Amino acid sequence: MNDEVLISASLIPLQQFGKTGHIHSVFSHSFNIKIGQQLLHISSYQNYLSNFGIYLPRIVVENLLTKIEIGNFVKIKNDQLIIYTLAETLKISLIEGQAYSLKLPHLEISYEKLQQVLTALASFDLPTKIGLNIPTEIVEKLVSPQLLAETEIASVVDYLFGRGQGLTPSGDDILVAYLATLKVLQLTRGQQLSIYLQNRTNLQTTDISQAYLLGVLQEEVSLPVLKFFKSIQQEKTITEIIQAFKRILAIGHTSGKDLAYGSYLALQYAQNIRNLKTNKK
Numbered sequence: 001m002n003d004e005v006l007i008s009a010s011l012i013p014l015q016q017f018g019k020t021g022h023i024h025s026v027f028s029h030s031f032n033i034k035i036g037q038q039l040l041h042i043s044s045y046q047n048y049l050s051n052f053g054i055y056l057p058r059i060v061v062e063n064l065l066t067k068i069e070i071g072n073f074v075k076i077k078n079d080q081l082i083i084y085t086l087a088e089t090l091k092i093s094l095i096e097g098q099a100y101s102l103k104l105p106h107l108e109i110s111y112e113k114l115q116q117v118l119t120a121l122a123s124f125d126l127p128t129k130i131g132l133n134i135p136t137e138i139v140e141k142l143v144s145p146q147l148l149a150e151t152e153i154a155s156v157v158d159y160l161f162g163r164g165q166g167l168t169p170s171g172d173d174i175l176v177a178y179l180a181t182l183k184v185l186q187l188t189r190g191q192q193l194s195i196y197l198q199n200r201t202n203l204q205t206t207d208i209s210q211a212y213l214l215g216v217l218q219e220e221v222s223l224p225v226l227k228f229f230k231s232i233q234q235e236k237t238i239t240e241i242i243q244a245f246k247r248i249l250a251i252g253h254t255s256g257k258d259l260a261y262g263s264y265l266a267l268q269y270a271q272n273i274r275n276l277k278t279n280k281k
Contacts, residue, residue: 003057004055004057004096004098005054005055005056005057005094005096005097005098006049006053006054006055006097006098006100007053007054007055007094007097007098007099007100008049008050008051008052008053008054008099008100008102008220009099009100009101009102009103010051010052010102010215010218010220011040011052011053011054012078012099013078014035014040014076014077014078014081014094015076015077015078017035017036017037017038017076018035018036018038018076019075019076019077020035020073020074020075020076021033021034021035021036021040021074021076022034022071022072022073022074023068023069023070023071023072023074023083024039024070024207025070025167025207025208026065026068026069026070028065029043029044029045029061029065030042030043030044030045030061031043031064031065031068032207032208033074033081034207035074035076038052038211039052039207039208039211040052040053040054040081041053041054041208041211042054042056042061042064042092043055043056043061044056044057044058044060044061044062047223047224047247048222048223048224048251049100049102049222049223050211050212050215050222050223051102051211051212051215051216051218051220051221051222052211052212052215053222054094054097056092060092064083064090064092067085067087067088067090068083068085068090069085069086072084072085078094079093079094079095079097080092080093080094080095081094100223102215102220102221102222102223102226103219103220104180104183104184104219104220104221104226104229105184105226105229105230105233106183106184106186107184107185107229107232107233109185109232109270111271111274113232113235113238114267114270114271114274115271116238117232117238117241117267118264118267118268118271120238120241120242120245121242121245121260121264121267122264124249124260126257126260126261126264127261129254129257129261130170130174130254130257130258130261131164131165131166131169131170131173131253131254131257131258132163132164132170132171132174132258134159134160134174135159138155138156138159138160139265141155141156142156142178142265142266142269143265143268143269143272144269144272145269145272145273145275145276148189148192150196153192153193153196154196157175157193157196157197157200157203159171160172160174160175161175161203161204161205162203162204162205162206162209164254164258166253166254166255167206167208167209168206168208168209168212168255168258169205169206169209170254170255170258171258172205172206172209172212172213173209173212173254173255173258173259173262174258174259174261174262174265175213175262176212176213176215176216176221176259176262177221177225177248177258177259177260177261177262177263177266178193178262178263178265178266179193179194179197179216179217179262179266180216180221180225180229180262180263180266181229181262181263181266181267181270182266182269183216183219184229185266185270187266187269187270187273189269194217197213197217198217222251224244224247224248224250224251224256225248225259225263227244227247228241228244228245228247228248228263230244231243231244245260248260248263
């Protein structure tokens with residue numbers, strides 16, 4: 001990811017969302033365009049692409065950030081974004097953009113490898129580094145191998161959803177990575193949680209967080225999370241898997257730690273499921 005242009009495959013064609021939009025939010029190294037209900041995250045973060053993202057060379061993004069403002073009108077074409085500022089018209093060419101699939105893999109992991117991964121992840125002491133102090137009863141539900149009633153799923157979602165500070169509240173990040181990991185491991189709780197979230201239309205959070213949650217419901221995640229799962233799928237060494245995990249931790253503010261913890265909880269749940277089945281034999 002240097003001078004190439006990468007586009008999350010699910011965004012293609014861009015005009016599926018509409019033909020006009022506006023600058024939704026602007027940050028130090030990236031910005032979001034909103035088309036209808038869809039966000040486009042434009043950034044030059046090295047080794048990062050969101051499920052609703054477009055990666056552009058750093059010099060291009062830096063130049064745009066000096067000129068755009070929230071609310072600027074944007075015209076969308078399938079191979080070009082045109083931003084109308086008060087001073088000038090800015091054109092972003094996507095004609096050489098490469099589609100990049102961020103679809104979750106489905107994988108099997110041996111009991112021994114799962115134990116190895118969990119032991120290594122435990123050393124990061126994630127509960128002390130996340131952006132929330134989660135009640136014990138919520139954590140217990142997340143890792144319990146027992147089938148959760150809908151009321152128990154509701155209590156977990158109601159606690160986590162939209163809870164915390166920032167553009168992606170900590171509770172949302174935890175929920176995204178937890179659900180993504182369940183889906184990767186093809187565990188029934190992933191389907192149970194997905195159905196519940198799709199049916200709960202009254203849940204409120206930030207637009208950016210909503211975009212990540214919608215992505216995981218469509219089995220898509222950001223690039224660092226995907227690479228962690230693929231390191232397991234490709235049977236990398238435990239050292240390489242932990243290196244991939246550290247790239248999640250490096251994501252800004254507490255988001256990386258929150259995502260990492262969500263995945264860790266789901267892996268704990270997977271281990272507890274296996275322990276329960278073994279004990280029943």
